Amino acid sequence: MFSRRIQQRARHLIAQFIQPFARLGVSPNTLTLIGLLLSIVTAVVISQGNLFAGGVLVLFAGIFDMFDGAMARILHAATTFGAFFDSTLDRFSESIILFGLLYYALNQPGLHDSLWPVAHEQSWMIALIYIAVVGSLMVSYTKARAEGLGLECRTGLLARPERVIILAIGLLSGTGICMWALALLAVFSNVTAVERMITIWRMTKHAATQQGAGDTHESVSSQPHTARMDERHQPTAKASVTHDSAVRPVPTRVPPFHGGVPEE
Secondary structure, three states: OOOHHHHHHHHHHHHHHHHHHHHOOOOHHHHHHHHHHHHHHHHHHHHOOOHHHHHHHHHHHHHHOOHHHHHHHHHOOOOHHHHHHHHHHHHHHHHHHHHHHHHHHHOOOOOOOOOOOOOOHHHHHHHHHHHHHHHHHHHHHHHHHHHHOOOOOOOOOOOHHHHHHHHHHHHHHOHHHHHHHHHHHHHHHHHHHHHHHHHHHHHHHHHHHHHHHHHHHHHHHHHHHHHHHHHHOOOOHHHHHHHHHHOOOOOOOOOOOOOOOOOO
């Protein structure tokens, strides 16, 4: 949802901030592990009911999540495993933070907030957290699966930065707004996954149509050449008659040729 211009500016600012750490020789994978530990701390804080502090930590963890990529670009140390490692731990980090919120919800049987219009707030919160976890994983999976097939898939409303900001705003605003934030995450993360599925379907359908049209054009263009080749190899009538007169039927009793071999 964020424009590429905003993302580029954010990366530029983070690159300037991370340069002193790059001089210390900190590796990008080390920053990725630190980010995972920070997510665990965030989950513990949220599970204890400190939603505001948890929201601050979610924002900080989201910004810190960009440090490893910036470090890899500064040190020219980007590797295939590093990209895989970062993406994998990102999924763990997001799931761990939402688990901290789930633990908080499980320990609030009398949860009630006037901003949420439906009763049984605890049950709603638990269900929304589960759906949000599934949606966030499917958003990442559809992108990774498409890239594994050689297709680029960056469409959708809620990529990871947008999900981090929505969750942080909800935590900073209290339980009622947090419920609405979870509802947004639950709905629009799954909508994003479906949108990516439709995008890949359209891309593959368009590619198949173009390939079919190319095969048809190649087949039609080769027909005149084939016809000319057949004409050059077609025997004349005189030669055919001479050949036929020299061939006699050969009787045989071997099925299915009994009664003689027919003339060609």
